[in-house]
Amino acid sequence: MAMLEVKDLEVYYGMIQAIKGISFEVNKGEVIALIGANGAGKTTTLHTITGLLSPKKGSVIFEGKDITKIPAHKIVSMGMAHVPEGRRVFSDLSVYENLKLGAYTRKDKENLNKDLESIYERFPRLAERKNQSAGTLSGGEQQMLAMGRALMSKPSIVLMDEPSMGLSPILVNEIFDIIESISKTGTTVLLVEQNAKKALSIADRAYVLETGKIVTSGNASDLLEDDSIKKAYLGE
Ligand SMILES: Nc1ncnc2c1ncn2[C@@H]1O[C@H](COP(=O)(O)OP(=O)(O)OP(=O)(O)O)[C@@H](O)[C@H]1O
Numbered sequence: 001m002a003m004l005e006v007k008d009l010e011v012y013y014g015m016i017q018a019i020k021g022i023s024f025e026v027n028k029g030e031v032i033a034l035i036g037a038n039g040a041g042k043t044t045t046l047h048t049i050t051g052l053l054s055p056k057k058g059s060v061i062f063e064g065k066d067i068t069k070i071p072a073h074k075i076v077s078m079g080m081a082h083v084p085e086g087r088r089v090f091s092d093l094s095v096y097e098n099l100k101l102g103a104y105t106r107k108d109k110e111n112l113n114k115d116l117e118s119i120y121e122r123f124p125r126l127a128e129r130k131n132q133s134a135g136t137l138s139g140g141e142q143q144m145l146a147m148g149r150a151l152m153s154k155p156s157i158v159l160m161d162e163p164s165m166g167l168s169p170i171l172v173n174e175i176f177d178i179i180e181s182i183s184k185t186g187t188t189v190l191l192v193e194q195n196a197k198k199a200l201s202i203a204d205r206a207y208v209l210e211t212g213k214i215v216t217s218g219n220a221s222d223l224l225e226d227d228s229i230k231k232a233y234l235g236e
């Protein structure tokens, strides 16, 4: 059984159909990339999975449970975390306070300090800046904070929306290394990216979204070699 199953999803904004019947699966331990151009429907798909939007048709099954009608905060407590597009950290709160908020749905509060320490180990820049307000962090640091905050909920799966957006090439590499290390510690990853080359280089499998439909899918390594993917998404 797949850890996450999206079935025949159709999502509208008013009269406009953004998602036109997509189905895909994420298995435990995988890194799955969802790639596609601006407006393809990547963010809409993530928002529907995490309960921020409701689909007109179709369903989302997470660890065998139908979560299509479950509200977002409950889905977080079931073990699904979301690192939103554009980071969305709480600017006026400190790094530490942002991280603590990531754990708000957890019942095992006694382990929080230990988990904070492991986040600071993974992101040493956040440790150095724990009392700095999040709004004054650089873009890359804010991305790390958004990831750290998501990890504080101890998710079994984390959904990331364009983590490399707006970052310098060095930081892009750093963020992708972090995503790989998150995956290696056993967390399943659904990664939305416009940086298709980097996403495919760390993913196991990928789905290509075009105007609300999945047009191609396969092993990431095969897609990296695919001529039409190269032309359309890899700038080769
Ligand atoms: N709140 C909204 N109201 C109306 N239309 C919307 C809304 N949000 C998104 N859309 C439309 O839905 C389609 C899919 O948008 P979505 O944000 O999911 O794309 P995306 O693949 O994430 O794009 P990007 O790479 O630019 O982030 C687009 O045509 C967009 O204009």
Ligand SMILES: [Mg+2]
Pocket: 042, 043, 044, 085, 161
């Ligand atoms: Mg988007």
